[in-house]
Amino acid sequence: MSLATKSVLAPVETAAEAKTFVRIQSVDKTYSARGRALKAVDNVSLDLREGEFVSIVGPSGCGKSTLMMMVAGLVPVSAGHIVIDGKRITKPYSDVGVIFQRDALLEWRSVLNNILLQIDVRRLARRDYEAKARELLGRVGLAGFENYHPWELSGGMRQRVALCRGLIHDPAMVLLDEPFGALDALTREQMNLDLQRIWLETRKTMLFITHSIWEAIFLADRVVVMSPRPGRIASVIDIDLPRPRRLAIRETKQFGAYAAQIREQFQAFGLLNEG
Amino acid sequence: MSSADTAATAEVTEPSRVNTYLYPTMTALFLILIWEGVTRAGYVSPLILPAPSVILAVSMQKLPLLLQMGGVTALEFLLGFLLSLAVGVPLGALVVYSRPIELAFYPLLVAFQTLPKAAIAPIFIVWLGTGLTSKVLIAFSIAFFPILIDTVVGLRSAQPETIHLLRSMGGTPFQVFWYVRLPNALPAIFAGLKVASTLAVVGAIVGEFVSSDRGLGYLVLVANGELDTPMVFACVLMLTILGIVFYFLIEILEKLSVRWHVSARQGVGGH
Numbered sequence: 370m371s372l373a374t375k376s377v378l379a380p381v382e383t384a385a386e387a388k389t390f391v392r393i394q395s396v397d398k399t400y401s402a403r404g405r406a407l408k409a410v411d412n413v414s415l416d417l418r419e420g421e422f423v424s425i426v427g428p429s430g431c432g433k434s435t436l437m438m439m440v441a442g443l444v445p446v447s448a449g450h451i452v453i454d455g456k457r458i459t460k461p462y463s464d465v466g467v468i469f470q471r472d473a474l475l476e477w478r479s480v481l482n483n484i485l486l487q488i489d490v491r492r493l494a495r496r497d498y499e500a501k502a503r504e505l506l507g508r509v510g511l512a513g514f515e516n517y518h519p520w521e522l523s524g525g526m527r528q529r530v531a532l533c534r535g536l537i538h539d540p541a542m543v544l545l546d547e548p549f550g551a552l553d554a555l556t557r558e559q560m561n562l563d564l565q566r567i568w569l570e571t572r573k574t575m576l577f578i579t580h581s582i583w584e585a586i587f588l589a590d591r592v593v594v595m596s597p598r599p600g601r602i603a604s605v606i607d608i609d610l611p612r613p614r615r616l617a618i619r620e621t622k623q624f625g626a627y628a629a630q631i632r633e634q635f636q637a638f639g640l641l642n643e644g
Numbered sequence: 645m646s647s648a649d650t651a652a653t654a655e656v657t658e659p660s661r662v663n664t665y666l667y668p669t670m671t672a673l674f675l676i677l678i679w680e681g682v683t684r685a686g687y688v689s690p691l692i693l694p695a696p697s698v699i700l701a702v703s704m705q706k707l708p709l710l711l712q713m714g715g716v717t718a719l720e721f722l723l724g725f726l727l728s729l730a731v732g733v734p735l736g737a738l739v740v741y742s743r744p745i746e747l748a749f750y751p752l753l754v755a756f757q758t759l760p761k762a763a764i765a766p767i768f769i770v771w772l773g774t775g776l777t778s779k780v781l782i783a784f785s786i787a788f789f790p791i792l793i794d795t796v797v798g799l800r801s802a803q804p805e806t807i808h809l810l811r812s813m814g815g816t817p818f819q820v821f822w823y824v825r826l827p828n829a830l831p832a833i834f835a836g837l838k839v840a841s842t843l844a845v846v847g848a849i850v851g852e853f854v855s856s857d858r859g860l861g862y863l864v865l866v867a868n869g870e871l872d873t874p875m876v877f878a879c880v881l882m883l884t885i886l887g888i889v890f891y892f893l894i895e896i897l898e899k900l901s902v903r904w905h906v907s908a909r910q911g912v913g914g915h
């Protein structure tokens with residue numbers, strides 16, 4: 370593999386930086402739709418460092434969700450490869466917590482049992498995780514809701530439960546596919562603050578898919594901008610803002626500059642037309 | 645869906661629950677009273693339509709016979725129903741999980757469904773004799789299809805995200821079935837069971853009509869031949885009671901096992 374020669378050439382650099390946890394190498398994804406080949410993801414290469422928070426922002430249908438599914442090993446790559454923690458992904462990667470836009474809670478399980486589904490499926494001992502599940506619920510403001518059922522909760526509360534379910538087994542990585550896309554603006558801001566806090570406390574490698582420029586910048590160490598289909602990486606922007614970030618950071622000059630930079634990309638794609 | 649509707653449910657539930665039973669009972673009593681009045685006034689010959697009081701009197705008088713024959717019929721439709729359940733659900737799972745089986749069998753099963761089972765009931769008798777087995781199989785042949793269809797629909801209705809989620813947990817196909825697909829399909833399966841429960845009763849009666857020497861269907865034919873209309877109605881009453889009890893047993897089972905489902909949530913739009 371070409372990766373080997375690269376690391377031999379630059380051993381000092383790799384040692385000094387945080388370890389690369391995910392390596393996405395020249396990945397393509399082609400679907401066949403109505404007899405035609407449809408390229409969803411085109412030659413994407415991206416590294417995620419251990420403990421890094423990376424946002425991917427792009428228009429609808431740009432393949433960003435497909436990219437995440439490929440990282441999770443839930444969708445096979447058509448070309449290229451993905452390596453996580455030194456292992457090439459060929460089947461679902463399980464040291465991960467996945468959070469979707471639809472919370473995917475099981476309606477017939479209580480809040481606590483929804484979180485412990487992660488434990489049940491992994492055949493781990495429930496008793497070792499029940500206390501942690503309660504603690505996680507408390508941390509997202511849902512203490513006392515253990516025995517509620519999903520249909521008794523609001524959309525924001527449901528997504529918090531999904532977040533707890535994604536964290537209970539202490540995964541190395543968390544993948545979030547537009548997790549707050551269906552929430553109202555106010556709840557969404559709160560969820561952003563909560564997620565930032567969880568990330569600061571746990572420092573897990575997080576890959577966050579969104580089409581909100583604001584959300585992408587607010588949460589991330591790096592924002593990856595993707596082009597419309599076929600999805601390519603248009604640019605990668607380092608977000609150099611101090612943490613913990615407060616909502617008011619949006620009004621700062623620096624934040625505005627980042628947002629403008631991404632918006633200009635979108636305009637260049639012809640996605641935004643201000644007339 | 646907001647957390648606010650939980651609080652409201654408690655107040656709505658109580659009166660609407662009483663009304664669920666109160667209104668239809670009152671309607672039924674009213675209709676029976678009219679029926680009684682019309683027949684007592686002599687507008688209708690008791691040979692055509694006996695008074696409810698007469699039917700009730702005959703039912704009481706012939707209760708041991710009705711219970712005995714009812715027991716025979718109940719055994720037929722219960723076994724037919726259980727066989728439908730035992731075949732319909734696993735077959736539905738096979739159709740969902742195996743593309744070859746779906747391709748090879750599903751169209752045939754749908755075609756079989758269009759066959760009028762009452763018309764082939766005599767063949768079942770020829771094949772299996774006039775005893776219990778033929779009745780059970782006729783009941784099964786009518787009742788199993790809705791269970792199969794609803795199982796297929798229910799198993800297929802799981803959200804793709806949920807299945808992805810299980811796989812990211814390292815879940816096996818069996819775990820996906822057990823934790824997601826099957827519980828998710830239960831409301832649909834129960835809908836199928838309810839339809840099947842009434843169809844199984846029809847199947848058992850059809851079987852008895854074609855050929856038998858016991859059961860409520862047989863009793864109806866005998867009473868009808870003797871122009872004993874009150875007895876025919878007494879049989880129908882007994883059958884109705886059996887059918888209702890059977891239906892409610894399934895409904896209770898449903899309430900216990902799918903309490904989480906939209907249709908079972910108390911008070912939410914339930915008035």
